[in-house]
Amino acid sequence: MYHLECIRCGARYPRDEIIYTCPKCDGLLDVVYDYSQIKLTRDDLKGPLSVWKYKALLPVAGEPVTLKEGGTPVYNIKNIGKDIGMKDAHVKHEGMNPSGSFKDRGMTVGVSKALELGMKSVACASTGNTSASLAVYGARAGIPVIVLLPQGKVALGKVAQALMHGSKVISIKGNFDDALRLVREMCIEYGIYLLNSINPYRLEGQKTIGFEIVDYFNWEVPDRIILPVGNAGNITAIYKGLNEMKKLGIIDRIPKMTAIQAEGSAPIVKAIKTGAKDIVPEAHPETVATAIRIGDPVNAVKALNAIRTSGGTAETVTDDEILAAQKLLAVKEGIGVEPASAASVAGLIKLRKMGVIASDERVVCVTTGHLLKDPETVIKMCDKPLEVDATKEAIKKVMGW
Ligand code: F0G
Numbered sequence: 491m492y493h494l495e496c497i498r499c500g501a502r503y504p505r506d507e508i509i510y511t512c513p514k515c516d517g518l519l520d521v522v523y524d525y526s527q528i529k530l531t532r533d534d535l536k537g538p539l540s541v542w543k544y545k546a547l548l549p550v551a552g553e554p555v556t557l558k559e560g561g562t563p564v565y566n567i568k569n570i571g572k573d574i575g576m577k578d579a580h581v582k583h584e585g586m587n588p589s590g591s592f593k594d595r596g597m598t599v600g601v602s603k604a605l606e607l608g609m610k611s612v613a614c615a616s617t618g619n620t621s622a623s624l625a626v627y628g629a630r631a632g633i634p635v636i637v638l639l640p641q642g643k644v645a646l647g648k649v650a651q652a653l654m655h656g657s658k659v660i661s662i663k664g665n666f667d668d669a670l671r672l673v674r675e676m677c678i679e680y681g682i683y684l685l686n687s688i689n690p691y692r693l694e695g696q697k698t699i700g701f702e703i704v705d706y707f708n709w710e711v712p713d714r715i716i717l718p719v720g721n722a723g724n725i726t727a728i729y730k731g732l733n734e735m736k737k738l739g740i741i742d743r744i745p746k747m748t749a750i751q752a753e754g755s756a757p758i759v760k761a762i763k764t765g766a767k768d769i770v771p772e773a774h775p776e777t778v779a780t781a782i783r784i785g786d787p788v789n790a791v792k793a794l795n796a797i798r799t800s801g802g803t804a805e806t807v808t809d810d811e812i813l814a815a816q817k818l819l820a821v822k823e824g825i826g827v828e829p830a831s832a833a834s835v836a837g838l839i840k841l842r843k844m845g846v847i848a849s850d851e852r853v854v855c856v857t858t859g860h861l862l863k864d865p866e867t868v869i870k871m872c873d874k875p876l877e878v879d880a881t882k883e884a885i886k887k888v889m890g891w
Contacts, residue, residue, distance in 0.1 A: 491524040492549055494690060497792065505549065506607060510674070510688045518792055519690045520730065521549050525737050532709055532740055539702045541595050541695060547734055549694050554602040555631045559594040560698055562586045564706050564854065569822040570835065574842045578852040580712075581819070581835065582703060585827055585860030589651060592699060592724065592858045593623035599695030600685045601627040609683035613637065613676065615669035616686075617720065617781045618648030619859055624685055625655035636682065638662055638669040643780050645828065645864035665775065667786040670721075687723025688788045696724050697731025703854050704732065704741050712745050713851040714802070716841075718833040718858055719749040719758055720782035722793035728856075729796035745854075747802040749793065750837030752777030752812060752830075755784060758793055762804035768794070778809040778867060781830035781859060803846060807836040813871055815839060819857070826861030834858075 494503040498517025503509060511518060530546045537543065541560035564582045571579040584592035601624070604612050612628055613636040614620050621637035621644075628635035635657040639649065643665070652659050662669050670686060677684040685692055704711055711732075717725050725747055735741045751759045755775035761768065772785035787793065797804055807815075809829075816832035819825045834855035841847045861868065878884035 491527055492521050494519045495522045508607060508609075508683070510684055518688070518789065521690045521694050523547065523734070525734070528738060530738050530740065535705060535740070539705055541598055541698045544698050544701045547697075547701075547731070548599055549691055550599060550602045550606060552602075552606065554598055555605065555627055556598050557588040557594065557626065557630060559587050559598050560702060562702070564703070565823065565825060567819070567823050567825070567835070570818055570839070574839055575849045576842065576847075576851070576853070578850070579838060580852075580854045581823070581825055581857050582699065582854055583825060583827070584699065584856055584858050585831065585863075589619075589623045589626045590647070590860035590863055591619040591623060592696065592856070593619045594626070595698050596687065596692040596695040596723075596727075597623040597627040597685065600689060600692035601631050601633075603691040604633065604683040604685070605631055607683070609633075609681075611636065612683045612685050613673050614685045615639075615666060615673040616644070617666050617783055618644040619781055619863065620686065621657065621659070622648045622651035622655075625652045625657040628657065629655040634658070636660065638673045640665045640669055643783060645780055646866050647863040666784050667771070670788065686788070687721050687727075693723055693727040693730070696727035697734070699724070699856060700728035700731040701735065704735065707852075709741055711741050711743050712854050714746040714748055714847065714853045716748040716750060716834045716837050716853060716855045718779070718782050718830045718856075719751050719793065719804075720784040720787065720830070722749075722758060722787040722789035724856070724858070725749055726789045726792035726796055729800060744800045747796045747800040748837065748841070749797055749802070749804040750833045751804070751806055752779050752782055752833060753806040753808045755782060756806045757785060758787060758790060758797075759804040759806050761790070761794055762797055777812070779812050779828075779830035779833055780864070781828065782833065803841070805837050805841055807833055807840055811836040811840065813867075817871065820861065825857065827857040828859040828861060828863040829867055831857035831859050
């Protein structure tokens, strides 16, 4: 049993009402369960990690639209750890999901919910990954998908996915925040189901990242989870999920939720640093990490609460720091992530150097998307392949043998 509840005014709404914010006060909505009715223990949660392992805490009744999402690997980043004096620093590589990003966790739940609610089409605005994921799950479900993208600011792999899986791809002359405003209006006007992270049902799927992290460590809660933050849905979702597990007695504490944003696109970090109640939107966000190039994150209020209540923090990293961390992960650990994802590790390195993160902390950085999402940035950063004639001599020459 569950319903929708406004986080600002507390108004409750039936679970099948098609709303994305509170009709009374426009506050953000949460899916709230009757926790006294959920009998879930550690013993019920044996077996391999996956999104649908945690069905008891997900708002879908029937068979979900699934491509076997979740169950992503956790790696101890020993080599980077050694450089920064840490033994217990890990990466949870969400790039290993079916479409190559963590968005699949939200979309398996969100698209399943769309069908359950009888919706006939789905849409989103996106910096790329949300659109790729919605395209994939819409195709799986057999319903039409419309995606709005900021022109010229979406990484190649993501556009390719949205196109190939058969979505209607609309490139707008504006940024992500403009696209989100437009798609929200369009969805309400035309009865299309909105699957951005303002949709509380989509966030329910994303909270399973947190479930999997504590499950992986046998319910020993890490000290800190570090995330790249854009529209601020993911940090919010993970925090909510872990609170639910605490309510159910499955875990005993909450990790410090730590948000990393790119310097040119950092409204959440600024609000945390100034102690402001809400963010000041940035009109012209800019960063090489296009996935998190967002100036007006819709879930800001939820995210500020998650960071503050968990005793976490927020920090910026420069584009150079992001690209350096991306390269370090690739070269020193064999882990291929896209720039936005590397922001989490860049943040870990920076916060460790600042002394904010202690050497003995257990930290999990969520790397949200795969290296192949953004091949153009990679090609720009790396040396060109050595072009030679097809002879042994030519190879010997370039190798200096
Ligand atoms: N990392 C990657 C790779 C992303 O694609 C996103 C968001 C984030 C981090 C930030 O997550 O928005 O929940 O704070 N991408 C969205 C999109 C906005 O449209 O694909 P968030």
